[in-house]
Amino acid sequence: MFNDNFKEDFNKLGIVLTPKHIIELMCSLSKLSSDSVVLDPCTGTGRFLIVARESTTNLIGIEIREDLYAIASDKLNTTIYLGSCFDPEISKDIKENKRPNVALINPPYSQKGKGLSELDFIKHTLDLLQPNGVCVAIVPMSCGIKPSQVKKDLLASHTLEACLSMNSELFYRVGTHTIVLVFRAHVPHDENKPTYIADWSDDGLVSVKNQGRQDVNNLWPARKKQFLDDYFAKREVKGISVVKNLSVDDEWVIQAHLETDYSKLTKKDFQRVLLERMLYELGYTNMLDYVLDKVELPDIDFSGKLVDEPLPELNPGEWKEFKLSDLFDFERGKVSKIPKDDLDNNGAVNFLTCSSKNNGCIGRIDIKAQANNCLSIANNGVHLGTAFYQDGPVTGTADVCIAKPKFEISKNIGLFISVIIHQEKPKYSYGRKFGLDKMRDTMIKLPSTPQGEPNWEWMEEYMDKLSTTISKW
Numbered sequence: 001m002f003n004d005n006f007k008e009d010f011n012k013l014g015i016v017l018t019p020k021h022i023i024e025l026m027c028s029l030s031k032l033s034s035d036s037v038v039l040d041p042c043t044g045t046g047r048f049l050i051v052a053r054e055s056t057t058n059l060i061g062i063e064i065r066e067d068l069y070a071i072a073s074d075k076l077n078t079t080i081y082l083g084s085c086f087d088p089e090i091s092k093d094i095k096e097n098k099r100p101n102v103a104l105i106n107p108p109y110s111q112k113g114k115g116l117s118e119l120d121f122i123k124h125t126l127d128l129l130q131p132n133g134v135c136v137a138i139v140p141m142s143c144g145i146k147p148s149q150v151k152k153d154l155l156a157s158h159t160l161e162a163c164l165s166m167n168s169e170l171f172y173r174v175g176t177h178t179i180v181l182v183f184r185a186h187v188p189h190d191e192n193k194p195t196y197i198a199d200w201s202d203d204g205l206v207s208v209k210n211q212g213r214q215d216v217n218n219l220w221p222a223r224k225k226q227f228l229d230d231y232f233a234k235r236e237v238k239g240i241s242v243v244k245n246l247s248v249d250d251e252w253v254i255q256a257h258l259e260t261d262y263s264k265l266t267k268k269d270f271q272r273v274l275l276e277r278m279l280y281e282l283g284y285t286n287m288l289d290y291v292l293d294k295v296e297l298p299d300i301d302f303s304g305k306l307v308d309e310p311l312p313e314l315n316p317g318e319w320k321e322f323k324l325s326d327l328f329d330f331e332r333g334k335v336s337k338i339p340k341d342d343l344d345n346n347g348a349v350n351f352l353t354c355s356s357k358n359n360g361c362i363g364r365i366d367i368k369a370q371a372n373n374c375l376s377i378a379n380n381g382v383h384l385g386t387a388f389y390q391d392g393p394v395t396g397t398a399d400v401c402i403a404k405p406k407f408e409i410s411k412n413i414g415l416f417i418s419v420i421i422h423q424e425k426p427k428y429s430y431g432r433k434f435g436l437d438k439m440r441d442t443m444i445k446l447p448s449t450p451q452g453e454p455n456w457e458w459m460e461e462y463m464d465k466l467s468t469t470i471s472k473w
Helices: 020-029 047-052 066-075 088-098 118-128 149-157 220-233 267-282 285-294 411-422 436-441 456-472
Strands: 038-040 059-063 079-082 102-105 134-140 159-165 178-184 195-199 206-208 212-214 241-244 320-323 328-332 349-352 361-365 374-378 387-390 394-396 400-405 443-446
Touching (some): 020 220, 038 047, 066 079, 088 118, 118 134, 267 411, 328 436, 387 411, 394 400, 400 436
Parallel strands (some): 038 102, 102 134, 159 195
Antiparallel strands (some): 134 178, 159 178, 206 212, 328 400, 374 387
């Protein structure tokens, strides 16, 4: 019996359990049947095989730890090898005699030593499968981001069929952002054959105190069905999934392939940043959430009550794309550690960190400034992608990037661009940082002139009129 609330002291054993709903999802992705021969090369306590047992009795496990092997053996009446999945004798026996055609794997994360990465586990597992077999693996998102030799070796022999981003809190309180990868064994990856890439993070579960993530609203069954229907139909859904060719040099995560969604961009976004800036300059930055909770920002009705002339329309669909590196020079904050003893309100330089409050500033310090009249962008922490306009001298930690404009920037233009950069935030997380290279390569949409240059005058006018509404309000 599968007991998702099994009371073994798993924290003491040093393992993190894969949630049952994800195990069931992975089994569905592999299309298990009574003919399936299922291998879990990192069996642990046997949870994958227990769920797979509902579809087939042909189960094979491998577990290197004796304590976990004992738990799995007690639960399962099947072949479980005690040893490493890389053991030549175990591997030979499985490949020649057991002949698995499906593998389900959650390999150990962040193992030290050559040949022990998560992708190494997947490659070896795929090598054990029969031709055209299916391997479904859940691994940290970082595995799919950077090119590596093992990614190259994987695609030389096997096909990557799907990359699926999971909820960032899937492993409750652990903080590892994960992706599910689906491979076809012994069919070399064809870069001209599209791979299904999707964001499956919205699983409907919520965090419940002392119980982890639970499907309290019974949303998961419908979400799961929709996910699987879209996957098997290879259906593209705006903002959720794409079907495109992937290579070893590409990122195997949906966040790298979705177009930035400007459809929800409204004047309220720009009003909010203007209000936030006004409160910051008045020294009331901590009141922003209170103010927004208590009152509504004004609507612009073009009646002359708040502005003398109509506000220009926002038409992002007609704007032009510009590369951030063509607009800014970037560098990280140069202070490795926050100098708490030196921070006060009397220093000459604003000290920045990856905060969403107080314009990203946590104090002032007497130190050489890196820039002024620039933007700051958080590249780490929970506020990745948060951008602020900085009109004074600044420096900061390496969790912040300083964007020095290659054009004559004003406060209004800086605030306008900060709102646009905010639209990139859904693409980044703890598992996929908004680092310097990604910032430089990021394309943003801005109003443009007939000559194809950024229309700074339009942005200035737009923010100036909105600022008037905030002031009068």
